[in-house]
Amino acid sequence: MANVRQFVTSALYAKEMPTDGKIELAFMGRSNAGKSSLINRLVGSKIAHTSGTPGRTQRLNFFAMKGWYIVDLPGFGYAKVSKAQREIFGQAVETYLTTRQPLIGGILIQDVRREPEEEELMVKKWAYDRNLYLAVVASKVDKLNQAERIERRKRLEAVYGTEVYFVSNRTAEGIAEVKGAILGLGLAI
Ligand SMILES: Nc1nc2c(ncn2[C@@H]2O[C@H](COP(=O)(O)OP(=O)(O)OP(=O)(O)O)[C@@H](O)[C@H]2O)c(=O)[nH]1
Numbered sequence: 001m002a003n004v005r006q007f008v009t010s011a012l013y014a015k016e017m018p019t020d021g022k023i024e025l026a027f028m029g030r031s032n033a034g035k036s037s038l039i040n041r042l043v044g045s046k047i048a049h050t051s052g053t054p055g056r057t058q059r060l061n062f063f064a065m066k067g068w069y070i071v072d073l074p075g076f077g078y079a080k081v082s083k084a085q086r087e088i089f090g091q092a093v094e095t096y097l098t099t100r101q102p103l104i105g106g107i108l109i110q111d112v113r114r115e116p117e118e119e120e121l122m123v124k125k126w127a128y129d130r131n132l133y134l135a136v137v138a139s140k141v142d143k144l145n146q147a148e149r150i151e152r153r154k155r156l157e158a159v160y161g162t163e164v165y166f167v168s169n170r171t172a173e174g175i176a177e178v179k180g181a182i183l184g185l186g187l188a189i
Pocket residue numbers: 029030031032033034035036037038049050051052053054055056057073074075076139140141142143167168169170171
């Protein structure tokens with residue numbers, strides 16, 4: 001199949017987004033959480049730009065999978081871009097998440113060392129309210145030792161009230177499980 005596992009387009013407004021109606025899964029999370037890195041790991045090649053500078057992804061980036069799209073969203077909670085700019089993409093993301101028809105759910109990525117904050121809990125509420133799929137992924141587990149992982153898993157699963165996938169985009173630990181969850185939706189990568 002042509003154009004699979006490739007960047008397709010970046011968009012802010014619905015009129016710039018794909019019109020073929022194929023299913024979309026949104027990758028969401030705080031800036032620098034590792035959204036783009038996770039996409040690259042799942043796909044097995046560097047299709048999404050990653051950066052040590054938070055706020056790198058400032059538009060909704062669409063990547064074609066086999067019959068569906070990964071949508072890499074701008075990270076929330078990023079303070080260094082201008083307020084006006086933040087409002088523009090914040091509004092665009094909100095409109096996308098609340099109105100987009102092909103969107104079946106999201107992957108919420110957070111740094112395993114952080115506590116979930118208001119935005120993460122809002123994502124959970126969004127999925128619940130819209131009756132959409134949500135998988136929670138804790139990234140950067142390579143930064144923790146075994147005892148810390150056990151403690152963080154307990155904590156994060158209690159806060160989210162659901163299983164949390166523990167991954168390292170550096171070592172690829174846990175990536176197969178996230179891939180399995182996506183495959184379980186009938187979506188092939
Ligand atoms: N050690 C470690 N570093 C990671 C991991 N995942 C991402 N990083 C690093 O964290 C930084 C941010 O990763 P990105 O994937 O660009 O994060 P993002 O969520 O897409 O960020 P924005 O596009 O700014 O919203 C980069 O320097 C990555 O190399 C991980 O699992 N382990």
